[in-house]
Amino acid sequence: MGQFLLVDSRKLDGFEGLHEAVHGSHVDVMQLGRGRLRGTLSHVGIGDFSLSIGAFNVGMRTQRSSSDDKLIIGMLLSAEERVAHWSFDMQLNDVLVIPPLLEHDGVFHGASAYAAMRFDLSDVTSLFGGEARLSDPGTWRSRGHFRADPDTGAIASRRLVRILSHLRDNKYGLTSSTADFWKRSIVECMAANVMSSLPPDDNGWLPSARRLIRRVEEYLDEAGTRPVHVSEICAALGVSRRTLHRAFQEVFGLGPVSFLRHKRLCAVHSILKESAPGSTTVASVAMQHGFYELGRFSQYYLAMFGERPSQTLGLAKWQTAGDDIATV
Template identity: 90%
Template sequence: MGQLLLVDSQKLDGFEGLHQAVHGSHVDVMQLGRGRLRGTLSHIGIGDFSLSIGAFNVGMRTQRISSDDKLIIGMLLAAEKRVAHWSFDMQLNDVLVIPPLLEHDGVFHGASAYAAMRLDLNEVTSLFGGDARLSDPDTWRSRGHFRADLATGAIASRRLMQIMSHLRTHKYGLTTSTADFWKRSIVECMAANVMSSLPPDDGGWLPSARRLIRRVEDYLDEAGPRPVHVSEICAALRVSRRTLHRAFQEVFGLGPVTFLRHKRLCTIHSILRGSAPGSTTVAAVAMQQGFYELGRFSQYYFMMFGEHPSQTLGIAPSVLAKDRSISA
């Protein structure tokens, strides 16, 4: 009897598409870089096991809350600039382990590509058989970072891409035995890089900066949707503006003012993208997020996303031109 193989591929048009960066797990995403986000995202799923491969052209911040009970193992396939997950600075083809029910925080400073497999911890013993350490579920209960060997990493990266391409092309007629074969082939690519760098890297960078940013974000969560000024944050957390600026620059490559503006712009983008024309206005949404100078807001928005807010809302430019000529 055949086993159902899920195959899904899509082109990304906006950072919201990366909410499903890992099949079966919701990821919170914020765009950091400027420009219209473009990319691709492909998933294959065999039961509870999945492989996701994504690529995007601008800097992103990704977060996963601690509600996913599956193990995620990821590999960095390409990176234009620095990539960091938690306090680990990633290099090409490095492997990252995100245990079940653990929060995750990653920053991609530029165009990047990744692969991520998601599986039940109970499958580890079977799929990683052959090595006592890797087949022990306890090995995967702690977050980990494994430095890839240059040669092994390049081979594993190419192999993952080939597997994804093959299964997208031959998605029908998958039997139970061939499903098991392809799961093991995917796992083998990740395991090769892990084996070449045991024990895992337990170092990190900028822990104090990340702790401060966590405090800032907790404060913003408590503040709710209202706009928050940087001076308010400094006063509430009892830190200097200089200290705050240094922390944000080190982690995100952006100052706190720019980061907070990008965060509000991303919120507006998601609201407009999910609204039907006529149900709201750009001005109303912008002012709700603290942008009261609408001309400057439109400039910020276009610089950030490469499109006007009215385009995100779905209002055709010809309609806007007609309305302006009538009002004139």
């Protein structure tokens, strides 16, 4: 799977499998519902960062000791009946914060599915960069519950599952540069639901849009060809996601996510166009530039360039063959 990506996926046959419900953290589990527990559990590790997604078919009681020094942020993906963590009644896509060294207990009254990130508290400044309330480690030092917006929460939940699925099926591994991008993509799914629960913060000073855009483009130039996530830009430049979005809308008429996607599409196009025959594949180049849904990537690519990525790669092969003939 590559140096920066470790994947473990298994089927559950009994509640004991949920002792490792969160990668790297032991959880005491007791089955509440009747019947044989069935389910699935997947872990994706990107360096010291991990994402776990589990699903099970009967009620469960979970308890976690205070020995874990990592921050855990979880999301409820589905639930047939009531789910409560501490005194918080969870609704779909809600986000739960379990600070380091804090005991935790939860009750799932029926079949449920969840996602959980686990990483060092010191990493929040980088991973949640640009959003002052989220990038402050103090925000995460106490247990918390964030109510998700129904619409954006559902989108974030589906995206999170798709990311795990594509990383789990990834055959190419991750480089050091793309590993950071995928961590940020996972964190963003959780952050979207947290931000929808917070009051708006419109009191900050909005820098000149063009000056901010210039700083962004200078940062992207220094990053080279690696994919850069919006949250990385916010952290590096010390601006909020809202400020960045307003600046891009003013200058380009599109948001920073769309802008970065266009930039990555251009990078993929250049690589495919210049690749030697048999030296690469569309899938590997797309993955290394942050595209994990190849069908959607192809749609973006076709809309952008008027041809499919395989056609660009094929054209590169044809041009190379033509050059060889010309030299004979």
